[in-house]
Amino acid sequence: SAVISQKPSRDICQRGTSLTIQCQVDSQVTMMFWYRQQPGQSLTLIATANQGSEATYESGFVIDKFPISRPNLTFSTLTVSNMSPEDSSIYLCSVEDDPGQGGEQYFGPGTRLTVT
Amino acid sequence: KNQVEQSPQSLIILEGKNCTLQCNYTVSPFSNLRWYKQDTGRGPVSLTIMTFSENTKSNGRYTATLDADTKQSSLHITASQLSDSASYICVVSLQPSGGSYIPTFGRGTSLIVHP
Numbered sequence: 001s002a003v004i005s006q007k008p009s010r011d012i013c014q015r016g017t018s019l020t021i022q023c024q025v026d027s028q029v030t031m032m033f034w035y036r037q038q039p040g041q042s043l044t045l046i047a048t049a050n051q052g053s054e055a056t057y058e059s060g061f062v063i064d065k066f067p068i069s070r071p072n073l074t075f076s077t078l079t080v081s082n083m084s085p086e087d088s089s090i091y092l093c094s095v096e097d098d099p100g101q102g103g104e105q106y107f108g109p110g111t112r113l114t115v116t
Numbered sequence: 117k118n119q120v121e122q123s124p125q126s127l128i129i130l131e132g133k134n135c136t137l138q139c140n141y142t143v144s145p146f147s148n149l150r151w152y153k154q155d156t157g158r159g160p161v162s163l164t165i166m167t168f169s170e171n172t173k174s175n176g177r178y179t180a181t182l183d184a185d186t187k188q189s190s191l192h193i194t195a196s197q198l199s200d201s202a203s204y205i206c207v208v209s210l211q212p213s214g215g216s217y218i219p220t221f222g223r224g225t226s227l228i229v230h231p
Contacts (some may be wrong), residue, residue: 042221092159107159
């Protein structure tokens with residue numbers, strides 16, 4: 001199993017500013033996943049972060065808007081840039097036991113972002 | 117398009133009662149189906165995982181069933197408790213030929229248990 005922590009747990013930000021969300025895992029993992037959960041919607045994968053290489057973004061998400069860092073095997077950050085009210089959402093970090101093999105998936109507690 | 121549909125969208129029951137949540141999917145080729153519980157302000161936590169060959173899986177008062185022929189799953193909660201109030205999310209994983217598993221998430225069912 002994996003225990004994941006995120007910072008901050010919540011924030012209220014003004015439009016046009018940026019927020020960096022931190023994700024810490026209690027074990028070394030090769031892949032870390034960032035999800036967005038908008039109100040009343042399903043979880044949507046933003047990108048997959050691999051240590052030592054650039055993140056892989058899903059359709060509809062771009063690096064300029066959501067830059068990701070992965071400096072080591074236990075830590076990652078997601079930045080939400082030039083925020084607008086449409087970015088108000090819960091952002092979740094996730095890891096898997098066997099990435100891409102359908103194993104158990106673990107989620108952090110999420111960061112609740114409100115953009116005014 | 118691969119989809120996961122959950123019903124009902126929300127449900128209110130009295131403490132001690134049973135309830136059943138539904139999940140229909142069109143994901144193909146199907147790999148596995150998972151049910152998660154998400155408390156308010158928390159990330160999803162896994163309740164059950166079922167592969168194609170399994171048709172039932174229990175975790176305490178939670179029992180999940182799977183009918184791969186009709187592409188339906190249900191999550192049955194027995195003798196509900198106040199702590200069962202949460203969102204329950206169905207996740208179906210697609211395994212494309214030669215590729216990695218790709219999870220598709222439902223929107224969840226919001227369950228409220230009243231005393």
